[in-house]
Amino acid sequence: MQKRIWLIILLFCAVFLSLNAKTTDDQHLKKLIKEAGGAEKYNGAARVIIFDSTKVKVMDSGLSYVTIHRLTKVLKPEGAMELASRKFGYDPLTAYVEVKKARIFRKDGSIEIIPLEKVLDHTAPAYMIYWGAREKMIPVGRLETGDALETVIFRKGFTYALLNALNSPDDSFASIPQNEEDDERYIPPMRGEFYDIVPFWSSVPVLLKSYTVSLPSNKPIQYQIYNGELTSWIHFEKDRTIYHFEKRDIEPFKREPNMVALSDVAPKLLLSTCHDWIAKSLWFNKVNEDYGSFEVTPEIQKKVDELTKDCKTDEEKVSVLTHWVAEEIRYSGLSMGRGEGYTLHKGAVDFRDRCGVCKDKAGMLITMLRAAGFKAYPTMTMAGSRIDRIPADQFNHCVVVWEKSKGNYILLDPTWVPGVRELWSSAEQQQQYLMGIPQGADLKTTPISPPENHYFRVRGESKLTKDGTLKGWVTIEGEGQSDARIRRNLRGMKALRQEYFDRAMYAISPRARILSLSYTDPYDISKPMKITIHYQIPGYARVLKNEIIFTPVVARHLLSDRRTNPYLYMNLDLKRRKYSFRTRCSKLIDFKEKISLPKGYKISTLPKFKSIEGNAADFSAEYKASKNYLTFKENLSMKKRIYAAEEWPNFRQAVKSVKNVSEIPIVLIKK
Secondary structure (H helix, E strand, O other), X not given: OHHHHHHHHHHHHHHHHHHHHHHHHHHHHHHHHHHHOOHHHHOOOOEEEEEEEEEEEEOOOOOEEEEEEEEEEEOOHHHHHHOOEEEEEEOOOOEEEEEEEEEEEOOOOOEEEOOHHHOEEEEOOOOOEEOOOEEEEEEOOOOOOOOEEEEEEEEEEOOOOOOOOOOOOOOOOOOOOOOOOOHHHHOOOOOOOOEEEEEOOOOOOEEEEEEEEEEEOOOOOEEEEEOOOOEEEEEEEOOEEEEEEEEEEEOOOOOOOXXXXXXXXXXXXXXXXXXXXXXXXXHHHHHHHHHOOOOOOHHHHHHHHHHHOOOOOHHHHHHHHHHHHHHHOEEOEEOOOOOOOOOOOOHHHXXXXXXXXXXXXXXXXXXXXXXXXXXXEEEEEOOOOOOOOOOOOOOOEEEEEEEEEOOEEEEEOOOOOOOOOOOOOHHHOOOEEEEOOOOOOOOEEOOOOOHHHHEEEEEEEEEEOOOOOEEEEEEEEEOHHHHHHHHHHHOOOHHHHHHHHHXXXXXXXXXXXEEXXXXXXXXXXXXXXXXXXXXXXXXXXXXXXXXXXXOOOHHHOOOOOOOOOHHHHOOOOOOOOOOOEEOOOOEEEEEEEEEEOOOOEEEOOOOOXXXXXXXXXXXXXXXXXXXXXXXXXEEEEEOOOEEOXXXXXXXXXXXXXXXXXXXXXXEEEEO
């Protein structure tokens, strides 16, 4: 009896202490919410994250248990709308997520608990990639200015690189159905290894962001802080080592137009137990070779023989096979189940389904290249941002390397080259990649493609009459990525092609009439795109009593749409840049026109343009008069895809000069 009394007393004390601790914790949170203040402290921000805490415990197997605790305060009605629901993406095959707590701290001091049974579980919207993704959603409901939302999320498992390159600064976690108890499936593919990519930037103010990871003492980790500073410390506890990183008073990151990816310039933390990129390369090769991703079937061999029967060289064979995969394997991802995201589908599956994502298109090409007797391997890369030296999985794209000769590797990309004469898209220059070859490889960077490989060339002749009518022809040619931009505008519905050219001439003058039109078949990639337009523009020039004012058609920059020549739409207002910037691709603009002038008129003054030379861009333009003719020449060379911030003044001046040329008219006066 006495023993039972003591047990009751101990139980009562435990409950009391627990309730007291909870009350103390709630009081602390309320204090933080009050001290956070209002929108006036944060330049009118709609919400502020008071704290964002991530704690990770890593097992010997590489399995990680993650708890994320976040408290966010509503500062304006817009912030309330943003927090009305919280979504968590989930991959049912590789991870588990559980909402542990969701509470609303009302501005009147009350606390409202969101019942966890109200957390919704539904199919995630999908486009082109159908891997069975789902979403869990916390229905927060109506919030008011001054309210705060607290969430505690637990997750375990992994999201592989080719599935998602970077964890979002907003809530984004992978999950599996909550009744799944087998932790084996959550162990990362590179068993025993752990990596993480932690953004320390945000689109809203953050008062404190912290990241703590606990690893077995026999599992050393390398890490590096990029693009900023963090407070950090390391503790040793029995058989584990604790690493802690934090940053206070994070302001919303201010973007610049055409800047490189945020992950290239904003503060971030990379951690990895993997020794180096060579180890990752060896693993990537082995996991796919062991799976049999590139086994050649009789059906595939028959198709390869058929496609290459008339080819005379290895280069012709590789080109034919690359473009066949590019055009015939549709980009549409279907899940293979376990192993999806880091294993390439078998060639037989891709050949049967005629679809796949980048890694599967790459796998199909590797299989066909091997059927043709070539050595080829999968390669991981990161389209759109930089890969850094710490070997965390900073990848979102898969391509191919062809070993043309020993140690001589040629990059191929069947995903990015539909309608492109290149075998490797130069829109991927200055991009890091990792080859999955048998002997392993270190991280490499794709070379710069010279601008002349991507020329946009316009030639023209025209005749101007006294009444202001201009009649003539222009020929437009493109190569490389310039060719691709024109070609893709003309693919698809044939009936819309005439409209495309009508719009191009309308941009020159609403009075323009196309007299005849011819162009290369956009589906024939054996030769560069070539377009010839014969036109007439009544009243093109402004005719005054003693003057005629006009600008040559070629100087006006034909095909000036955003898709064909996006550099024309870059924001040139900034005089200086803080961050690196990028364009679509290196490019050469090469314009020439000869204009026949009306008799009885002479040129008043010819515009003169200052030539520009620099590491980023070169520019030159000139007019020359000869008897009754005027000739015009212009060149702009944009020398790469990614530029350093200090190269902006040179680049900006060159592009502004091109725009300036298109706006300065020629004035003719009566003799």
